[in-house]
Amino acid sequence: MTPVQAIIAKELRGYFVSPIVYVVGAVFLFIFGLLSYLYVGFAGAQAIQLMQMQQGGMAQINLNDLVFRNLFASMRIVLVIILPILTMRLFAEERKLRTFEFLMTSPIRIHEIVVGKFVSVFLIYLGLVGLTVLVPTVLMLFSDFDWNPIWTGYVGMVLLGALFLSVGLFASALTENQIVAAFVSFGMLLTIWLIAGLGSLFGDTTTGRVISYVSYMEHYERLVRGLIDTSDLLYFGSGLVLMLFLTHRVVESTRWK
Amino acid sequence: MIDVHNITKRYGHHTAIDRVTFSVAKGEVLAFLGPNGAGKTTTMRILTCFMPATEGTARVAGFDCADQPLEVKRQIGYLPETPPVYQELTVAEYLTFVGRLRGITGPKLSSALDQSIGRLELGSVRHRLIGNLSRGYRQRVGLAQALLHDPPVLILDEPTVGLDPKQIIEIRELIKSLAGSHSVILSTHILPEATAVCQRVVIINKGRIVAEDTPEQLSARLRQSEKVSITLKACPVDCEMKLRAIPGVLNVFPGQAGGSFLLECELGRDLRDEIARVAVLSQWGLLELRTVSMTLEDVFLQLTRHEDHLSEPPEAAVSMVSAEKTEA
Numbered sequence: 001m002t003p004v005q006a007i008i009a010k011e012l013r014g015y016f017v018s019p020i021v022y023v024v025g026a027v028f029l030f031i032f033g034l035l036s037y038l039y040v041g042f043a044g045a046q047a048i049q050l051m052q053m054q055q056g057g058m059a060q061i062n063l064n065d066l067v068f069r070n071l072f073a074s075m076r077i078v079l080v081i082i083l084p085i086l087t088m089r090l091f092a093e094e095r096k097l098r099t100f101e102f103l104m105t106s107p108i109r110i111h112e113i114v115v116g117k118f119v120s121v122f123l124i125y126l127g128l129v130g131l132t133v134l135v136p137t138v139l140m141l142f143s144d145f146d147w148n149p150i151w152t153g154y155v156g157m158v159l160l161g162a163l164f165l166s167v168g169l170f171a172s173a174l175t176e177n178q179i180v181a182a183f184v185s186f187g188m189l190l191t192i193w194l195i196a197g198l199g200s201l202f203g204d205t206t207t208g209r210v211i212s213y214v215s216y217m218e219h220y221e222r223l224v225r226g227l228i229d230t231s232d233l234l235y236f237g238s239g240l241v242l243m244l245f246l247t248h249r250v251v252e253s254t255r256w257k
Numbered sequence: 258m259i260d261v262h263n264i265t266k267r268y269g270h271h272t273a274i275d276r277v278t279f280s281v282a283k284g285e286v287l288a289f290l291g292p293n294g295a296g297k298t299t300t301m302r303i304l305t306c307f308m309p310a311t312e313g314t315a316r317v318a319g320f321d322c323a324d325q326p327l328e329v330k331r332q333i334g335y336l337p338e339t340p341p342v343y344q345e346l347t348v349a350e351y352l353t354f355v356g357r358l359r360g361i362t363g364p365k366l367s368s369a370l371d372q373s374i375g376r377l378e379l380g381s382v383r384h385r386l387i388g389n390l391s392r393g394y395r396q397r398v399g400l401a402q403a404l405l406h407d408p409p410v411l412i413l414d415e416p417t418v419g420l421d422p423k424q425i426i427e428i429r430e431l432i433k434s435l436a437g438s439h440s441v442i443l444s445t446h447i448l449p450e451a452t453a454v455c456q457r458v459v460i461i462n463k464g465r466i467v468a469e470d471t472p473e474q475l476s477a478r479l480r481q482s483e484k485v486s487i488t489l490k491a492c493p494v495d496c497e498m499k500l501r502a503i504p505g506v507l508n509v510f511p512g513q514a515g516g517s518f519l520l521e522c523e524l525g526r527d528l529r530d531e532i533a534r535v536a537v538l539s540q541w542g543l544l545e546l547r548t549v550s551m552t553l554e555d556v557f558l559q560l561t562r563h564e565d566h567l568s569e570p571p572e573a574a575v576s577m578v579s580a581e582k583t584e585a
Contacts, residue, residue, distance in 0.1 A: 001357050001362060002357075003357065006354055006357035006358055007358075010346070014343065014346075097339075097343075098337065098339040099343060101302075101307055101341060102341030105330055106330060106359065107330040107359060108358055255307065255308050255309065256308070
């Protein structure tokens with residue numbers, strides 16, 4: 001077992017003995033289920049209206065548009081609120097409990113610590129997202145829809161989550177207080193969200209497009225609509241690498257204080 | 258094994274340690290003695306590559322702390338002030354994690370685990386969560402962590418804090434048994450500990466080394482006079498005067514109990530037989546006669562308490578040290 005794997009195993013163990021994963025997981029799955037139920041309910045109501053208008057003919061309801069697109073779009077705000085709770089302990093707790101000094105004096109490199117911690121929380125997130133595949137699977141039994149935009153939606157949710165987790169990891173490295181860490185990442189994520197609004201103020205100008213590109217909104221939306229664009233993948237990939245790099249710098253800089 | 262040359266650490270305008278120089282030979286146990294806030298922990302953190310020195314160089318086993326931190330970290334077992342344990346892991350899980358971080362795997366890891374658990378007598382709590390253990394056990398788990406990979410260099414920041422007296426003796430025995438094969442630096446502000454386990458003591462105060470020597474030589478060096486304590490059965494009024502009249506006696510202080518006196522004699526002269534002769538001839542009834550040696554405690558207080566002593570340039574202390582070294 002390499003040091004990185006050792007850190008991943010230890011972090012996973014830490015998550016599962018604390019109540020965080022259970023609480024966050026339960027809330028996440030409950031909200032996902034509730035939102036699915038609501039959107040399916042709306043879709044059903046619309047189907048009934050359509051059938052009445054068409055006088056008995058079977059109406060074709062597009063579940064992709066009415067349920068899944070809305071569902072994935074709503075998950076953004078859920079992730080903004082929930083993921084900082086998952087990441088807040090990663091570095092803050094080590095510093096509070098003085099195990100940080102032990103990690104830093106172990107013969108491992110800082111990037112191994114950062115990557116190990118990120119991968120551990122990302123695996124937990126993947127597990128939670130994996131469980132939500134139950135919803136489209138159940139709906140498949142009763143209805144017909146296109147799986148392709150659903151898969152791209154999941155790709156979007158995984159990439160968006162990875163970006164949020166890296167922002168949370170960065171915030172956790174800044175402080176030894178977990179509440180502060182959660183709040184800082186919450187604030188950062190909302191700010192990046194609102195940058196999209198700032199971009200739209202400039203309209204369809206170069207400035208506007210550049211500002212909007214910084215926000216995750218348009219990149220995520222395209223994936224949810226079923227479009228896989230290299231520039232969006234590049235956005236999430238580079239954002240992730242940037243945040244992990246900044247985390248590395250912050251952890252490194254604590255040595256100089 | 259450890260070479261520290263002129264390291265200085267500044268936090269903003271505050272100088273935590275100032276031109277500290279010392280070295281530890283292979284197999285030697287060195288005590289780092291000083292009041293709280295003297296710079297002990299800072300020095301140890303620099304040696305373990307947790308933080309870099311502002312100036313100066315530190316080398317461990319030939320590797321430079323600033324340039325080859327990974328190599329240095331491999332050579333060191335480190336117990337920080339607070340035992341670095343994860344409360345959500347059991348003792349065995351924690352030590353396994355530590356071993357894996359250090360790249361120990363497979364059967365090597367399990368034998369290292371058994372050895373360090375045995376050494377610190379943690380067998381009975383092996384599968385208990387560290388969060389549920391007492392302070393003393395956590396401290397021992399921290400020590401087990403430092404010893405796990407059998408490092409050539411051990412840096413222990415107050416290793417016996419939080420232990421009960423029996424455990425303190427056991428840990429001291431353990432540290433003594435490490436001498437010879439391991440180089441150990443331990444910091445403490447408990448003086449008998451330094452005398453009990455260390456071959457050499459470095460006294461640090463306000464970031465500066467004020468003395469460095471064996472515990473015996475330190476007390477010998479700072480002794481300004483020989484002191485002899487006597488107890489007499491009968492002490493007529495003139496006995497103090499008679500004692501004073503003995504050539505070489507500088508001063509006589511009456512002790513707390515009736516009939517006891519503390520005699521200050523010229524440095525380097527043993528006046529015990531002379532004093533005994535006078536006492537017997539005068540028929541005072543000599544009950545006790547012994548030399549009083551300065552304890553490390555006295556040395557420590559003398560070195561760290563008196564501001565006037567400290568305001569002397571550190572060169573004085575350093576030259577004292579080097580003079581002592583050349584004599585040896």
